[in-house]
Structures are given as structure tokens and as C-alpha cells.
Amino acid sequence: MTAVRPAAAGEVLLERGPERGRLTRLVAGLGRGESSAAVVIGVPGTGKTTLLEHTAETAARAGVRVLTARGSATESLLPHGVISQLFAGVPGLSELLWPRSAQPGGRGPGWQEKVCNRLLDSTRWEPTLLIVDDFDLADDRSAAWLTAVLRRRTRTPLMILLAHARVASPVGDSAAITAWWQAAPLPGTVHVVHLRPLTPDAVRRVVDVACTGRAAPGFAAELATLTRDDPTLLREVLARLETSGPDPDLSAVAADARRAVVLDLLERLRPDLAELLRVVAVARTAEEDYLRPLAGTLGMPVGVALRGLAELGLLGAGPERRMDPEVATWVLAGMAPRRRDRLRRAAAEIGHRRAAPEEDVAALLLDSTPIGEPWAADTLCAAAVRWRAAGDYAAAAACYHRALDEPLSPARAARVRVELETVERASCPFTADLRLLQASQASAADRSVRTRLSAVDLMIQRGACGQALRELRELHRSPELTGADRGDLIALHWLAEGRGTGSARSGVPAFADLDPATLSPAQSGAAAWLTTATGRGIRVARRLARRASAAPAEQAPLLAPRLAAAATLTATDDVLEALAAYDSVIRAGSKAGARVPVALALTGQAGIHLQRGRPAGVDEALAAIRALGEPGSWPAPVHDRIAAVTLLVAIFRDGPETARRTAVPHPGTTEDPASPYLLFARGLLELVSHRHHDALYLLQECGRRMLAAGWANPSMLPWRAYAVIACRRVGDHRGATAWLAEEWDLTKAWGGRTAVGYTHLAAGTGIRGQDALFQLTQAVNALQRSPSRLLYVDALLRLAAALLESGQPAGVARHLREAERIAAGAQLTPITARVAALRARLADRPGPRISHRLALRRWRSLPPPALELVRAVLEGTSNAAIAERLAVSKRSVELRLTAIYRQLEITGRAELRELFAVLEGELGAP
Numbered sequence: 001m002t003a004v005r006p007a008a009a010g011e012v013l014l015e016r017g018p019e020r021g022r023l024t025r026l027v028a029g030l031g032r033g034e035s036s037a038a039v040v041i042g043v044p045g046t047g048k049t050t051l052l053e054h055t056a057e058t059a060a061r062a063g064v065r066v067l068t069a070r071g072s073a074t075e076s077l078l079p080h081g082v083i084s085q086l087f088a089g090v091p092g093l094s095e096l097l098w099p100r101s102a103q104p105g106g107r108g109p110g111w112q113e114k115v116c117n118r119l120l121d122s123t124r125w126e127p128t129l130l131i132v133d134d135f136d137l138a139d140d141r142s143a144a145w146l147t148a149v150l151r152r153r154t155r156t157p158l159m160i161l162l163a164h165a166r167v168a169s170p171v172g173d174s175a176a177i178t179a180w181w182q183a184a185p186l187p188g189t190v191h192v193v194h195l196r197p198l199t200p201d202a203v204r205r206v207v208d209v210a211c212t213g214r215a216a217p218g219f220a221a222e223l224a225t226l227t228r229d230d231p232t233l234l235r236e237v238l239a240r241l242e243t244s245g246p247d248p249d250l251s252a253v254a255a256d257a258r259r260a261v262v263l264d265l266l267e268r269l270r271p272d273l274a275e276l277l278r279v280v281a282v283a284r285t286a287e288e289d290y291l292r293p294l295a296g297t298l299g300m301p302v303g304v305a306l307r308g309l310a311e312l313g314l315l316g317a318g319p320e321r322r323m324d325p326e327v328a329t330w331v332l333a334g335m336a337p338r339r340r341d342r343l344r345r346a347a348a349e350i351g352h353r354r355a356a357p358e359e360d361v362a363a364l365l366l367d368s369t370p371i372g373e374p375w376a377a378d379t380l381c382a383a384a385v386r387w388r389a390a391g392d393y394a395a396a397a398a399c400y401h402r403a404l405d406e407p408l409s410p411a412r413a414a415r416v417r418v419e420l421e422t423v424e425r426a427s428c429p430f431t432a433d434l435r436l437l438q439a440s441q442a443s444a445a446d447r448s449v450r451t452r453l454s455a456v457d458l459m460i461q462r463g464a465c466g467q468a469l470r471e472l473r474e475l476h477r478s479p480e481l482t483g484a485d486r487g488d489l490i491a492l493h494w495l496a497e498g499r500g501t502g503s504a505r506s507g508v509p510a511f512a513d514l515d516p517a518t519l520s521p522a523q524s525g526a527a528a529w530l531t532t533a534t535g536r537g538i539r540v541a542r543r544l545a546r547r548a549s550a551a552p553a554e555q556a557p558l559l560a561p562r563l564a565a566a567a568t569l570t571a572t573d574d575v576l577e578a579l580a581a582y583d584s585v586i587r588a589g590s591k592a593g594a595r596v597p598v599a600l601a602l603t604g605q606a607g608i609h610l611q612r613g614r615p616a617g618v619d620e621a622l623a624a625i626r627a628l629g630e631p632g633s634w635p636a637p638v639h640d641r642i643a644a645v646t647l648l649v650a651i652f653r654d655g656p657e658t659a660r661r662t663a664v665p666h667p668g669t670t671e672d673p674a675s676p677y678l679l680f681a682r683g684l685l686e687l688v689s690h691r692h693h694d695a696l697y698l699l700q701e702c703g704r705r706m707l708a709a710g711w712a713n714p715s716m717l718p719w720r721a722y723a724v725i726a727c728r729r730v731g732d733h734r735g736a737t738a739w740l741a742e743e744w745d746l747t748k749a750w751g752g753r754t755a756v757g758y759t760h761l762a763a764g765t766g767i768r769g770q771d772a773l774f775q776l777t778q779a780v781n782a783l784q785r786s787p788s789r790l791l792y793v794d795a796l797l798r799l800a801a802a803l804l805e806s807g808q809p810a811g812v813a814r815h816l817r818e819a820e821r822i823a824a825g826a827q828l829t830p831i832t833a834r835v836a837a838l839r840a841r842l843a844d845r846p847g848p849r850i851s852h853r854l855a856l857r858r859w860r861s862l863p864p865p866a867l868e869l870v871r872a873v874l875e876g877t878s879n880a881a882i883a884e885r886l887a888v889s890k891r892s893v894e895l896r897l898t899a900i901y902r903q904l905e906i907t908g909r910a911e912l913r914e915l916f917a918v919l920e921g922e923l924g925a926p
Helices: 019-031 049-063 081-087 109-122 138-152 174-183 200-211 219-226 230-243 248-267 271-283 290-297 303-310 325-333 337-353 358-366 374-390 391-402 410-424 430-445 449-461 465-476 484-495 521-534 538-550 560-572 576-593 597-612 614-630 636-654 654-662 675-688 692-709 717-732 735-752 754-763 770-786 788-803 812-826 829-844 852-860 864-874 879-886 892-902 909-922
Strands: 036-041 067-069 127-134 156-165 190-194
Touching: 019 036, 019 127, 019 156, 049 067, 049 127, 049 156, 067 081, 067 109, 081 127, 081 138, 109 127, 109 138, 127 138, 138 156, 138 174, 156 190, 230 248, 248 325, 248 391, 248 614, 271 303, 271 325, 271 337, 271 879, 290 303, 290 337, 325 597, 337 358, 337 374, 358 374, 358 391, 374 391, 374 410, 391 410, 410 449, 449 465, 449 484, 449 560, 449 597, 449 788, 465 484, 465 864, 484 521, 521 538, 521 560, 538 560, 538 576, 560 576, 576 597, 597 636, 597 788, 614 636, 636 654, 636 675, 636 829, 654 675, 654 735, 675 692, 692 717, 717 754, 735 754, 754 770, 754 788, 770 788, 788 812, 788 829, 812 829, 852 892, 864 879, 864 892, 864 909, 879 892, 892 909
Parallel strands: 036 156, 036 190, 067 127, 127 156
Antiparallel strands: none
């Protein structure tokens, strides 16, 4: 007999009043000679054992004999282990156990019946409460004996109280256990007491009671948070705190306690449930259909077993029942490596057959040995593409590494190696070029021309043109080079070289020696960019770029020529087509998981949206760039492009002060083609900040690098136009004249409206008089028909300022209204401030004083047809209505009115009404 252990003073039994009262009433029935049976069901931590102890105390105080025992995993294979605990030291019963019972055959069926009869006889003079905790861990013979006692207990003052540990139940979760006991073929009623989990408030009360007087304020709340309101874990933590030293690390203690609790549960689980838990840990899913072929034979339905494991806290709540990663680690640690590998392989194959997501199947394959089937490599590569698109390059690299362990063809292995090096460059951008070079050289052994061309394509996008040319020279000697591959090789050579002169050593003809109509899509993209760089032949460049961008992706798999075509369309003012071309690059790059071409395309789109005054498009493109990676993760050329467009957006939308705070330093000192973009943006920042000497230096350095790269076209970067403005600001008018003359020659050769517009804008800035008005008027006229709303609004404001300075306010208000409308839509804060300043200057100017003599003289100077037209205007008739009345075009009416306004020396309808008001007020209607 195990002595009744009174409940410890520190233990509290909360939220168990109804259950305790129910068991107390059953104990009271023993005094009236009644028999009863009760089963307490509850997951660990619900106070099951404490409730049994309180019931035992109540019975002992009532004079009832209490016999207690407890099942355990270590004694579950010891025959009659629970019976031995119950009757140890009980007079009249203990002698049945020893010594004869130890002899062979001493504990047969007859012995069990004898012990049962002796127990029932003893209850006639001494009511008995028989308590077995963790009954589902009892050995089979003791469980059979207890079942026999349950059948024979009637008409005897015997109460049997069993408690389920819920870790080795033969029927599953709490609901299934309750139903089983209620339907068991036993005499009388079996009272089932189902203990619900404690509420968080009750758990916190337990913490408060346990920590009273021995912890700092807030200790109880922190402890409740760390234990996740789990009473079992809380009890283990408190026990460990009792033996820990001063100032223990509560987080570490809680982590150790949680591991101990989980390992204890794992040791006490039934073998089939433990095996199911291992399968869940390996397969990383609790889907019943997925687990059923892996779990083997279970003593219950899979769904019931999963609910039981969830009640024990070994699986998560909710329909998915995800296992905690730490719990999964502890479960897998107890498995043999071969068993883990077999389960992973089987789970991966089932997932593949069930068309599970590639990422889930790949996660199983990553830790398994090679499968040897084609689907394994396909799944790993597909998962890598998805991870690359999501920005998780470490996971993508792991998938590519694992795919190389599967049997692959030489060409497929070469492609996977290039993809692997492509994604691994994100972790260390400074060694990315070396990685691509090594991948290309490794592919040479496999004679994979297309793979090596893809590697060279990536090198060009990253600005490693020297390495690209060396690789192309090596590739030219490959015997596997076909006609289509040779065409792509020529296109890449032109882009890497930058001038299109070709190379007899590499078998690459010069661009000028080929008929543009015979070029492939990739060659057309490269040729379009070369034509643009020279600054001559805008129609040819446009036609080549359209051919390159219109080709299907399978006919133009290389991305560098497509980026070149999109940049050409931007320079030719075909910005809508350029946006579409950039979109195709973004789709192709995202599908392949290539960050660099996607970032370059987004940068191009951001610049176009900025010029067009589309703030939503700018914000969307910049947000997408930020989502691709941190600024330090890009190679220098790509970094410069991103930093340049970000700086330009800040200059025009937020002003120079904000732009200066957001400027990002260049990561190196390389002489790469992307450097001019950042130099131009910084030069423009210094110019708007009135640091003209610094601006001139940066713009000249930008021009030096552009000329070194062979970029003469002013539409690529108008550095000369802004250098003209900077020269005039510092007083170098001779230098400004020289730069302006050179810019005019290049602009006339190219002929784009935007290029013509900002050349006129530069020519009219920094000078005064009629020359300034003429140049700025021409700039407004040219830019009005160009896609650049940014330059157009700048030209409007410069023209308005020049008109005010020359004392000709006519049309200033109209220019300001147009500029304000564009600035508001494009969210250009500095432009809005300039509009307000010019409007204030216009308002401060004194209005013209018109005498009646002057008004009459002007009026009489008009011929009769003009007077009729003026009267129609004064009546409020629109130009369209006047044109319809006179049977002429609207443009003809506008020209006639303009001539009349000049003759009257006024600017428009408003001043015409003022003039008529003077005549009407002093002389009557004329």
C-alpha cells in the first residue's frame, strides 16, 4: 500500500470545485455500503494527480482504507506491478504476493481470482478506496485484474478511482476515452470526470501563489509568459528554481524545463503514438491522408491519434496542427539516422505524387540521400526558382546544391551550377564575378554553350565587361557553337565591347558591316543601343529596339540585349514601349530568380515614371527595388543606377536638403559604365543647391566617363546642358558657349524632342533679354510634345521668370497654372514652392494704367472685321463658336485674336475686358 500523500501546501487546486465535489459524494457513499467507479481524464497539467490526492485525504479522514498505485512507462512491462504497489504492506493481502508468488507459475489466473476475492471480502468490514494514477501506463496483467474487480465490485463498499495519463491511451483523445468508458460492458455506472485545461487566469494565480514573497515585481508575469500558461511546464520550472542559485536566468531555466517535460512525455507515449509523432516530425505535416501510408499500424484512427497528441501539447492547435520546431528536433534526435532518411525519402515521394508544393517536398529532399529519380532534381530546381522569386537566396542555393547530388545530364548539371553561383552571389557581391567565371569555366568541361552564354549575359549586366569578353573569346572556339548561339555571342560581344567594332580574333563582325534587317532579336537590341550611343540615327535605333523587344522570350532568352532595347526606347521618347519592354525583362528575370536584371529594369521604369510625373509608379518601382536586397548587396554598376534614380527622385520631389540626406556613397572607385549615372545625379544635386563649382566638376567627370565609354548621345544623360548652366553661374561664359555649341550639334544629329527641349532650356538659362525669351519659348514648345513632364514644368517656370524680369507679364499666370497642375499631380514639392514664389512676384507688380485716350486710340486702330471679332469675344463666345459662325477653323480664330491682342498691346481676353471697361465707363459703349 502506498501511503497517502497529502497535497502540498504550495499546491492549489483551481477551477476543480465541481469535480472535487462529485468525487467527495462518491466517497461518502462508501459509508452507506455503496460501490462506485470513477475515471478521471485530463492532459498533463490539469491537476489530475492533485485531485486524486485531495480525494484520498477526504477518504482517509472518513475512515476509509485507501490503496494507491501509479502506472509508469518503466514498469509497464513488469507483470502485476500495479497490484504489487496496491497491496504492499496491507495485512491479509500482502502475503499473497510473497514468497510463493515469486515461484514459477505462482501468479496464474487462479492467483488473480484469489487476490480479487480476498480484496472484496476485506471490504465487508473495512470500506476501501482503490486509486490508480496513470492507469493507461499500467502493465497488462494489472489492468486485466482491475477490470475484473470492476465487474465484481457490486454490493460491496469499494470505490475504484482510475486516472488516465493520456500519453498511452489505447483509444486516442479525451473524447474517445470518455466514450469508451461510458460504453464499457461493466455493471453499474462508471463516472467519467473530464478535466478541462486551466484557463490562463488560473495559471497566473498558481504562479502568484508559488512566487509570493520570493520574487521581484513582474516575476510572476514573466514566468507565466515563458511557460505559455502550461501548468506542467510551470510546475517543472518552479521545481528547478527551488534548486537553482541566486538570480537564475529565467529564460534558460524555462527552456531546460520545457525540454525535460517534452522528453518525459515522449518516454511515456505508446509505441504506435510515438512512431506517429516521429512521422509528423519528419514529414513536417499533420495531414491525415499524407500520414496514413507512413504511420504503419495504429490502434486507433489517425485523426483521433493526432487529436490526442495535440491535447498533450506535442502538436499545435488548429486544423494544421503544426509541430513546434524545437519539439521536432527533440523527437528526431531519438531516431536512428537510417530510419530518418527512409521516412524522409518516403514522405518526399508521397508529396510528389500528391502534387504537394515544391518547397515542401524540397525541404524533405534537402536532408535525405539522393533519390535517383528525375522528379527529385526537377522538384529541387522548381523550389529553388520559387525561393529566388521570394528573395530567399540561401534556401535557393541549398536546393541547387542538393540537386547536383541527383543524377543529371552534363548540360543540366552545368546549368544548375550557373544558377547556383548566380544565387550565391547575393550573399557576397564582391566575389560574385569570380563565382560566375568559375561556373562558366566549369561549364566548359560539359560543352554547354547556352549555359556559358547565360553566364556571360549575367556578367555584362553586372558591368564585368572585361571578363565577359575573355569568356566570349574562349567560347568562340567551342565546336558546339551553333548558328543561333553564334548570333547571341555576337550580340553579347557588341554589348561588352561597347562600340560595335567587332573582333576578327573572336569571329565577331562589326556592326556597321551587317544589314540591320538581317539581325537576330538579341543582335537588334545590342545594335539599337550602339546606335543610340553614337547619337545618330534615331529612326534606325527605334526600329531595332522595337524588333528586339517584340520578340518572344524563347527567341530572346538573353536579358542584357532586352535591357539595351528598353533603354533605347527611353532615349527615343517611346516611353510607353520602354515600360512594356522593361516589364518583359522583370517577368523573365523574376521567373529565373535573377535580381540584377530585375533591379535594372525597375530602375529604368522609375526614371520614366519620374519624367512622366507618375508618383505612384515611382514609389512602386523603388519599393520593389528595396524588396530585392539591401543597398550593399548590389555590384557597383547596379548600385550606381539605383542610387542615381533614388537621388533624382529625392531632388525633384523633396528638395535638395532631403536629397542630400538620402544620398548613398558609391561602394567603390571602379571605372564602370554605370558611374556616370550617379555622377550626373550628384552634379544636379550640387547645381540645385547653388554649389556651382562642385556641380561643374561632377558634370565634367560624368562627361569624361561617358565619352570614355563611347556614349555621345545627349538623350542618355544631358550632362553638357547642365554643364552650360553651371559654367554661366560661375562666370565661365566661354566654356558655356563651347559646351552649348557641341550640344547643339549632337542634338540636331539625334533629333529627339526631349533632347531638343532641354538644349533650348540650357541655352535660355543664365542669360537675359529677348534671347532668353526665345530659347525658353522654344524649350516650352518642344517639351510640351515630349513625354518629360518634369522638364516641361521646369521650362514653364523659367519662361515665366524670364517674362517677369523683362517686364512682360503677359502669359505668366497661364504658365504658372499649368506648372502648378503638373507639380500637384506629380507631387513635386520644390516646383510648387517655385510656383508660389513666382505668383507672389506677379502679384506685386503694379497693374497697367490705361487712360481713355489710349484706349480709344487702340480701339479705333482696329479694322471693322476685327471689331466684329472683338465684340464676339466680349460677349463671351468661345473660339470654337466663333469659328463655326465665321466658317473658319478654330486655329484661324486663334491666330486672328493673337494679332488683335498684339495690336491692342494686351495679352488676352482678361485685359481686353479691362480695356473695354475703360471705354464704356468714360465714353459709353464704342
